[in-house]
Amino acid sequence: xxxxxxxxAEDEIIIGHDLCQTMKEAGCEVEGPLPDVSSAMLAYQKxxxxxxxxxxxxxxxxxxxxxxxxxxxxxxxxFHSGLYKPEDIAERFPGATFLQKPVPPSKMLDTxxxxxxxx
Numbered sequence: 001x002x003x004x005x006x007x008x009a010e011d012e013i014i015i016g017h018d019l020c021q022t023m024k025e026a027g028c029e030v031e032g033p034l035p036d037v038s039s040a041m042l043a044y045q046k047x048x049x050x051x052x053x054x055x056x057x058x059x060x061x062x063x064x065x066x067x068x069x070x071x072x073x074x075x076x077x078x079f080h081s082g083l084y085k086p087e088d089i090a091e092r093f094p095g096a097t098f099l100q101k102p103v104p105p106s107k108m109l110d111t112x113x114x115x116x117x118x119x
Contacts, residue, residue: 004116007049008032009040009066010080011058015101019053019080022105023112037061049075051115053108056081056089064092076115078108 006028010016016033023030031049034040036058044052044066052070054063056079070077071093079089082101089096099111 003027003029004050004112005029005031005047006051006053006112007034007040007043008053009034009037009058009063010053010055011035012055015055018105019108022108023053026109026112028112035059037063037066040066044070048073050119051076051078051112053078053080053112056084064089067093074119076119078111078115080108 006023008016008019008023008030010019010033013033020030020032031043034043040063052075054067054077056062056064067077077096079096079098080101080103086098089098097111097115099108
């Protein structure tokens with residue numbers, strides 16, 4: 001089986017690099033950190049990920065329109081935010097996976113694994 005392809009959209013550089021490193025150490029192929037919506041959209045257009053870890057607020061924009069596209073293409077999405085709460089996205093994305101920052105690496109890995117298994 002090929003390594004799962006994960007992309008990480010995160011504008012906080014240290015968090016983004018930590019997430020990417022955690023995923024790489026777990027055997028995933030990683031794209032990121034993608035610091036803004038346009039780079040995340042470009043990465044998606046080049047290659048569809050198996051899982052997308054999305055900080056909701058990237059710079060002056062948010063990833064919600066991108067998340068809709070990813071979900072429509074059956075990409076497993078994990079919302080990862082310090083500014084938003086699960087109820088902020090629940091109406092638009094019922095049943096969405098949401099992790100409140102900060103997230104321990106083991107919890108993120110468990111969540112990614114669960115998303116891959118449910119795909």
